[in-house]
Amino acid sequence: MRKIKKLDTWNIITIIITLTFVLFLVYPLYALFESGFRDVKTQEFTLDNFIRFFTKKYYYQTLLRSFTVTICTTILAVAIGAPLAYLTTIYKIKFKGLIEVLIIISLLSPPFIGAYSWILLGGRSGVITKFFLNTFGIRLPSVYGFGGILLVLTLKLYPYIYLYTKGALKKVDASLIEASESLGCNPWKKVISVVLPLITPTILASSLLVFMNALADFGTPMLIGEGYTVMPVLIYGEFISELGGQANFAAALAVILVAVTALLFAGQKYIISKKSFTMNSLRPIQSKKAKGVTNILIHVFLYFVVFLSIIPQLTVIYTSFKATKGAMFTDGFSLDSYRTVFSRLASPIINTYKFGIIAIVIIIFLAMFIAYITIRKRSFITSIIDSMTMFPYIIPGSVLGITLLLAFNKKPMLLSGTATIIIIAFVVRRLPFTLRSSSAILYQISPSMEEASISLGDSPMKSFFKITAIMMLPGVVSGAILSWITIINELSASVILYTGHTRTMSVAIYTEVIRASYGTAAAIATILTLTTIVSLLIFFKLTGKKEISI
Numbered sequence: 187m188r189k190i191k192k193l194d195t196w197n198i199i200t201i202i203i204t205l206t207f208v209l210f211l212v213y214p215l216y217a218l219f220e221s222g223f224r225d226v227k228t229q230e231f232t233l234d235n236f237i238r239f240f241t242k243k244y245y246y247q248t249l250l251r252s253f254t255v256t257i258c259t260t261i262l263a264v265a266i267g268a269p270l271a272y273l274t275t276i277y278k279i280k281f282k283g284l285i286e287v288l289i290i291i292s293l294l295s296p297p298f299i300g301a302y303s304w305i306l307l308g309g310r311s312g313v314i315t316k317f318f319l320n321t322f323g324i325r326l327p328s329v330y331g332f333g334g335i336l337l338v339l340t341l342k343l344y345p346y347i348y349l350y351t352k353g354a355l356k357k358v359d360a361s362l363i364e365a366s367e368s369l370g371c372n373p374w375k376k377v378i379s380v381v382l383p384l385i386t387p388t389i390l391a392s393s394l395l396v397f398m399n400a401l402a403d404f405g406t407p408m409l410i411g412e413g414y415t416v417m418p419v420l421i422y423g424e425f426i427s428e429l430g431g432q433a434n435f436a437a438a439l440a441v442i443l444v445a446v447t448a449l450l451f452a453g454q455k456y457i458i459s460k461k462s463f464t465m466n467s468l469r470p471i472q473s474k475k476a477k478g479v480t481n482i483l484i485h486v487f488l489y490f491v492v493f494l495s496i497i498p499q500l501t502v503i504y505t506s507f508k509a510t511k512g513a514m515f516t517d518g519f520s521l522d523s524y525r526t527v528f529s530r531l532a533s534p535i536i537n538t539y540k541f542g543i544i545a546i547v548i549i550i551f552l553a554m555f556i557a558y559i560t561i562r563k564r565s566f567i568t569s570i571i572d573s574m575t576m577f578p579y580i581i582p583g584s585v586l587g588i589t590l591l592l593a594f595n596k597k598p599m600l601l602s603g604t605a606t607i608i609i610i611a612f613v614v615r616r617l618p619f620t621l622r623s624s625s626a627i628l629y630q631i632s633p634s635m636e637e638a639s640i641s642l643g644d645s646p647m648k649s650f651f652k653i654t655a656i657m658m659l660p661g662v663v664s665g666a667i668l669s670w671i672t673i674i675n676e677l678s679a680s681v682i683l684y685t686g687h688t689r690t691m692s693v694a695i696y697t698e699v700i701r702a703s704y705g706t707a708a709a710i711a712t713i714l715t716l717t718t719i720v721s722l723l724i725f726f727k728l729t730g731k732k733e734i735s736i
Contacts, residue, residue, distance in 0.1 A: 195646055217589060248416060256401045267345065267392075270289075275473065276471065277476045297403055298406055298692070299714075301409040304497075307497070329410065341495050344396075358384050402582030404677065417443050523705035526709070534689040535713060556621055556624075557621060561629065578614055586614065623662065636654050
């Protein structure tokens, strides 16, 4: 008889990780799809939920609205982000380091804070609205609806285009640009005929990332949409309204959104694999100083865009110190909002840090083990695990919240309403950040040192923790900090999963804004923003970088 191969430690870890993914990712997705194809009353298999969506104008128009918002957001993000990246690469910009940090802060802050800030500035009783009306008698266009959503999402998401394009431009060889100049190309023709074709694959890939993020966003259209309903808001509304009975129709809507994002993700992978190419920059582009009016216009454009991007953070910090009377701001400044937060709303702050720390610890161990088995212990199973780790990219937060509730809303795995289910959502959604950085650094570590340790008598697991894990730490920690920043700002899944005892800061800000308690909302948002900034500074300090690679 053929001898059965003995299971070693890494085989056992591979099995455990596989079962973990099956339980907390595959099974919830199966529960979602099964629920979407069942009748609300009889629970029999049916296509009625999908027929209802595609035959009723209100529902299918919501999908069209989502596409309208996301397409327009993507176009504007490219129109802002790509020129911004080009200008900061080609020309010497004063305070360039500060500009890049502010752009990154605007990217990592939650978009619903942007929506809330623009309500304070451009809402019906907003500061800017009242100023123009009282001073000039001009009634500004409403910040609510399609225009407001577009404004907030564009200012939130153009940094993706900026960071990707900036990275691509660093790989462009300066000799190519010099050759075009020697052939008589003017600045515009040089950009169009030489630079743009080289960075087009990167712009297309980052555009799809912007599209997917805009399509999945829940907080912005929920706060500022006012009747302009998009798919995540529709799914949330249908799920909450049906919570007393069955949520089959909401599950069907979520299936449609997952299918759309999966197609977009497949398109992104196709572009990266088929349309991209490798550039070796022997001579990177050197920044030069622009002259005269050109220099002034470039700086005005950059400072204006960055100022608009950072307005949400400045607004919430300023208004958090404004005196309030009830839900209204009054003249003068006060710490009353912070006193209210720490006396009445301390629990969401504690929950955010507590859940976040637990999730990060789990993410670090999972990322290190998954990176190791997918790179050093390649097999059919580890290839499947590697593919499964990409699923969080195509699952919107609100959809993930619904999948987890559908899967774990009954015994023996009754997790709904607990902190555990929120931590699971954090881990599933934010694992890819740490996993990617862990894999990247593991590729740079030679296995020979680990093999030498094993040859000297250490077990494979002991050798891993003594040698490989320690050498992986810089990459793991940098990814973990990014995971941490996105965890503390998470809203889409949390707003579906929370209870009165498990609210996080993001959910507390959202609920306070809905109640029009803008002072306390600003105070919590300030604490969240400062936590994000401190985490980002720690990232820069530990990595020695001044930018983030996505």
